[in-house]
Amino acid sequence: MNNQPKIDITKPRFALLLDAIAIITFAALLIYLFSQYGSLPDRVPGHYNGAGKVDRWGSKVELFFLPIIGAALWIFMFVMEKFPHTYNYLNLTEKNAEAQYRNGMLMMNVLKNEMILLFCFITYQNMQVASGNAEGLGTGFMPIFLGLIFATISVFMVRMVRL
Incomplete structure (x- = not known):
């Protein structure tokens, strides 16, 4: 890692767009909350099982936990996004360093925004369940969420190998 070149890379417009969508969605969720x-x-869902059914109820104060965790995670990944020279790469060379860094930065950006949108969805759904407008996350939530995260990582890993 010490001998990896440090290159100043500007954030792509696509990444800026994803950040804007995530921030607007997060702000809208907070306003709604x-x-x-x-x-x-007074009692809201506190946890779901693998089938998306509520298996623990808690205080409505707990509704703020996920947005706080999501914001902290988003900020951490925002900072990490600025240091692509610290990531691990399979085939980094002087020749492909800039392209690899762009790929790594974009992967971090997409993942951080997927995470905050996930936390927004779960918080919104917690409110819907608590109000009696929904029964849970649904049986498809876990496979869809995991599939999305693994697909994102896979796409960027394939891009890294091709670069």
Whole structure:
């Protein structure tokens, strides 16, 4: 890692667009959460099983946990995105370093924004379940979420090998 070149790379427009979508969605979720908080019951879903059914109920204060964790994760990954020279690469050379760094930065960007959107969805769904408008996350939630994350990582790993 010490001998990996440090190259100043500008963030691609696509990454900026993803950041904007994630930030707007997160802000909208917070506005919705604060506006609906008083009308929510005292008990809200605290955890779901693998089938997407509620298996623990908790205090409605817990609705703030996921947005806080999501924001902290997003900020951490935002900072990490700025240091692609610290990532591990399979085939990094002086010749392909810039392309590899762009790929690594974009992967970090896509993953961080997928994560914050996931936390937004779960928080929104917790509110819907608590209000009686939904029964859980649904049986397809876990496979879809895991499939999305693994597909994202796979796409960028394939790109890394090809570069």
